[in-house]
Amino acid sequence: MTAVEIGVWATLIRPGNLQGKCEQILRKMFQMWPVDALSIMALKGDYLVPLCALGLSQDAMGRRFELRHQPRLQAIMATGEAVHFAHDAELLDPFDGLIPNHKGKLDVHDCMGIRIDLDGNPWGLLTLDALRAGSFAVELQSTVKQWVTLLGSIIEQDEVLKKSPTAQYFLSAQAAPKSSLTMIGESPKMTALQQAIAVVAGSELTTLIQGETGTGKELVAKAIHAQSKRHQQNYIFVNCAALPEQLAESELFGHVKGAFTGAVSERKGKFELAHGGTLFLDEVGELPLAIQAKLLRAIQSGEIQRVGSDAFHHVDVRIVAATNRNLAEMVAQQEFRADLYHRLSVYPIHVPPLREREQDILLLSGFFIEQSRAQMGLRGLRMAPSAQSVLLQYAWPGNVRELEHSIARAALKAVAQNPGQQIVSLTPEYLDLLTIESRLVDGSHAKKVKVSAISLSMPQAVKELQIEMIEVALQDCSGNWAQAAKRLQLDAGNLHRLAKRLGVK
Structure with missing residues (x-):
């Protein structure tokens, strides 16, 4: 030897x-x-x-x-x-x-x-x-x-x-813990994220997940629950942005029969449904101030009151919240309660945007391509090297969600234009990315984005790009907000709120 x-x-x-x-x-x-x-x-x-x-x-x-x-x-x-x-x-x-x-x-x-x-x-x-x-x-x-x-x-x-405590200490310094099935990535940013999840999951600390739209904040919340001591109990999801203000209290805390018109029976809220488990509050920055005060009390005391009742119900719930907004800035502008912000951000976790995870782009593409291949019953679905280059050069303002949708569209187009072929290649012409980029940086838009990238901070540059995308979508849709929301792959209500925050509306 x-x-x-x-x-x-x-x-x-x-x-x-x-x-x-x-x-x-x-x-x-x-x-x-x-x-x-x-x-x-x-x-x-x-x-x-x-x-x-x-x-x-x-x-x-x-x-x-x-x-x-x-x-x-x-x-x-x-x-x-x-x-x-x-x-x-x-x-x-x-x-x-x-x-x-x-x-x-x-x-x-x-x-x-x-x-x-x-x-x-x-x-x-x-x-x-x-x-x-x-x-x-x-x-x-x-x-x-x-x-x-x-x-x-x-x-x-x-x-x-x-299983050896000594080896566990030795290994913990070398690699991140195993991720869940759909948390894909080997970049340093992704490794750091998985390590942060492993650290906080075993505790009972309230966790605030922050990151841009489409980065996978819900996957992080599910991973925290899956690795926690509560993993066998309920995981309850609440989209705070979709809660009508007049019904938000009932959704979170429940109501008794006759509490309001239409309350024909007693109903448990999300807090009670999550008892013993994890309650995930997505888009928590969209909650009205009046509801924020009641949410704070529930987190502090572990007690809730159903709408229309004077009785208190004790709940044992792990709170995980997420937002794509800057809550600290909202606190400064008195749009979000400072005391609630500090209660939620006991352990903050930042989910990196896809543009900061370049080496993960092709891994994620493979995951979505295999999903499309199985759904379409193809023998093989591959990404041509030229298409890989396009994916790596694109800025991905919509992050992982945009990548997923781009792959799905490209697969449909490729299969439609290659009927009967069992091994289909995705090439650049099936991707919309070049068209989107050229429209966003055409004429005066190019000058604006270029200046943003050079002279502004990353959050400011992202804000400029969001404004550009909304304006282009509205122009293409003749001012129709519903159609613009569909084109931008956003909920219509979220688009209106985003546009107000950016000063577009």
């Missing part, structure tokens, strides 16, 4: 990042075997989630492969033996179109996979793919099984180490 090999094995037996260890093993396999792509995927519920891969496009790492839509992966997971699929196998390959430098070949011609077990239960699988038919000899199956045994030992070691 060479000094280099000794160094590799020494790294594998040392406590550390499981993903890094598995990548080392894949690199060794890549050197030894006639493969074009390798992957290790972990089983998470009904999905197989890539842990690491070599030879696949970057967006493949963001995909989540639902087993019921993947008959080839089902076949691999059904047995402990290596399974070989020849070039003429009818079952679709999940990596068709995902191997770069294919030189016109989009479909995989040779595939092998084997399940990885942990303590006698399926943990995940290893896949080998080649574009040339007949790449995998029969003898390779027994060799692959030996390497999977090694992988199983490393994964088992990782699980044992996680």
Whole structure:
């Protein structure tokens, strides 16, 4: 054994990042075997989630492969033996179109996979793919099984180490805790966010999630609940922006029969429904001042009064709130209660905008592309390199939500213009992004955005861009606010409030 090999094995037996260890093993396999792509995927519920891969496009790492839509992966997971699929196998390959430098070949011609077990239960699988038919000899199956045994030992070691307090301390400094299924990202900003979630989730502290529209604040709230001691109890969602002022108190605290016209029976509010669990107050900055005072009392005392009743009800609720507004600025302008702001922001968490997570864009794209592929029943749906470049260059004012909708639209267009094709490529012409950008920066708009980017702070620049987008949408929709809201993918009420705050209306 060479000094280099000794160094590799020494790294594998040392406590550390499981993903890094598995990548080392894949690199060794890549050197030894006639493969074009390798992957290790972990089983998470009904999905197989890539842990690491070599030879696949970057967006493949963001995909989540639902087993019921993947008959080839089902076949691999059904047995402990290596399974070989020849070039003429009818079952679709999940990596068709995902191997770069294919030189016109989009479909995989040779595939092998084997399940990885942990303590006698399926943990995940290893896949080998080649574009040339007949790449995998029969003898390779027994060799692959030996390497999977090694992988199983490393994964088992990782699980044992996680239960050791000493190792937990050692590992906590190296990587963020595992994220939930749909919290995708490996950028430093995303890693910091996941660490912040892990820190606050185990406490009972009231948490305020702040971030722009479309960044995924609700996903953060769900992750906090899922990692908390209350995870088996109710998680109740309230959209504060959609609460009519006259009914907001009843929605939050409930009412008794006859409390007001239409109150034909007693009804529990969101606080009582969330008893023992988590209450998520989304768009909390939109609550009227009168309701803010009653919300503050409920948070402080843990007691609520139903509308029309003098009786108090004790509630045990973890409060998580979210807003895309600057509450500190609203406090200064007397639009939000200072005492409530301090009660909500005991532990603030900032969700970064997508423009600050550039290395996550293709991972998220892969996740949304795989969703579209499964919904459309395609054999393969891939992102062309030219389209990847467009995604990476775009500013994403609408953040992750805008990316999701852009991918869905592009997939529909691509399928419509390529009827009967089973492996479809998304190219720049199917994306609306270039058109949107050119309209926003056309003529005087270009000068305004450019000045904002150079001379203003980031919040001020974002404000300028929001004003530009609203004005362009209204102009295109002949002043129709409802149509403009639909074009901007916003709730009409939220658009009116945003426009007032920005001085557009």
